[in-house]
Amino acid sequence: MSTPQLVVHRDKELMAQAAAARLITKIVDAQAARGSASVVLTGGRNGNALLAALGASPARDAIDWPHLDLWWGDERFLPQGDPERNVTQAREALLDSVPVDPKRVHAMPASDGVYGNDVEAAGAAYAAELAAAAGPEDHGPVPSFDVLMLGVGPDTHVASLFPEMPAVRETERMVVGVHGAPKPPPTRISLTLPAIRSAREVWLLAAGADKAKAVAIALSGAGEIQAPAAGARGRSRTLWLLDAAAASQLPRDLYPPASP
Ligand SMILES: O=C(O)C(O)[C@@H](O)[C@H](O)[C@H](O)COP(=O)(O)O
Numbered sequence: 001m002s003t004p005q006l007v008v009h010r011d012k013e014l015m016a017q018a019a020a021a022r023l024i025t026k027i028v029d030a031q032a033a034r035g036s037a038s039v040v041l042t043g044g045r046n047g048n049a050l051l052a053a054l055g056a057s058p059a060r061d062a063i064d065w066p067h068l069d070l071w072w073g074d075e076r077f078l079p080q081g082d083p084e085r086n087v088t089q090a091r092e093a094l095l096d097s098v099p100v101d102p103k104r105v106h107a108m109p110a111s112d113g114v115y116g117n118d119v120e121a122a123g124a125a126y127a128a129e130l131a132a133a134a135g136p137e138d139h140g141p142v143p144s145f146d147v148l149m150l151g152v153g154p155d156t157h158v159a160s161l162f163p164e165m166p167a168v169r170e171t172e173r174m175v176v177g178v179h180g181a182p183k184p185p186p187t188r189i190s191l192t193l194p195a196i197r198s199a200r201e202v203w204l205l206a207a208g209a210d211k212a213k214a215v216a217i218a219l220s221g222a223g224e225i226q227a228p229a230a231g232a233r234g235r236s237r238t239l240w241l242l243d244a245a246a247a248s249q250l251p252r253d254l255y256p257p258a259s260p
Pocket of ligand 1: 042043044045046047074075076086150151152153157158159160183
C-alpha cells in the first residue's frame with residue numbers, strides 16, 4: 001500500500017478546479033492505456049464541487065464518456081431521486097450533462113427499489129455488481145478502480161465508515177449496510193476499507209478549517225478504527241488534496257510552512 005502524498009491548494013475553489021483537471025488527465029490516460037476507465041465518486045460538498053468544476057472545464061470533452069465506469073464509495077439509503085442521495089447530486093453536478101453510458105453508471109440501490117428497506121440485501125447486491133465487473137487481473141471481488149475519491153468528515157470518516165463503528169472493522173465483505181450513522185441520514189451503504197484499498201489510486205478531499213484536526217490526526221499515525229481516513233490507501237498512490245485551511249494543523253514535518 002502506498003504512503004500518503006499531500007497537495008495543498010490556496011482555497012477550496014482552486015482545489016476543486018485542480019482536482020478536476022487531475023481527474024480528467026487520469027481518465028484520459030487510463031482510457032489510452034486500457035480503452036476504458038473506472039472512477040469511484042464520493043458524496044459531500046467537495047466531491048460535488050469537483051464534479052461541477054469538471055463539467056465547466058472545456059477539457060471535459062477529452063474524456064471518452066461512454067467508456068467510463070462510475071461507482072460510488074457510499075450512498076445515503078433513501079428513495080430514488082431523493083435530493084440527498086449522492087447519485088442525485090452527482091447527476092445534477094455533472095452526469096446529466098455528459099454522454100455517460102447509463103449501464104456504466106453503477107448507482108447504489110435506493111430504499112424504494114427491489115430490496116425495499118433491506119439495506120443489507122442492497123449492500124450485498126452492490127457487492128455482487130462489483131464482483132461481476134472484476135476480472136482475473138483484479139486479484140479479488142472488486143475492480144482495480146483507476147481513481148477512488150473520498151471526502152473526509154470532521155470526525156475522520158470516509159465513505160460511510162465512521163470511527164469505531166462496525167463498518168470500519170469489516171475485513172471480509174466489500175460492501176456493508178450502515179445503521180446509526182452520526183451524519184444524517186442514519187442508514188447508508190458503504191464500501192469497506194478492503195474494497196477501498198483495491199483501487200489503484202485513492203484521493204482524499206478535504207477543505208476548510210473544520211477539517212484541519214481530522215486531517216492532522218489521520219496523517220499522524222492514527223489507527224484506522226479510530227480514524228477511518230488513515231486506512232484509505234491506494235495500491236499505487238494515496239493522495240490528499242487539501243486547501244490551506246484543512247492543512248493548517250498538520251505537523252511541520254509533514255507540511256512545513258512556506259519560506260518567506
Ligand atoms: O454521504 C456522505 O456525506 C459522504 O460520502 C461523506 O463521507 C462525505 O464525503 C464527507 O462527510 C465529507 O463531506 P464534505 O465534503 O461535504 O465535507
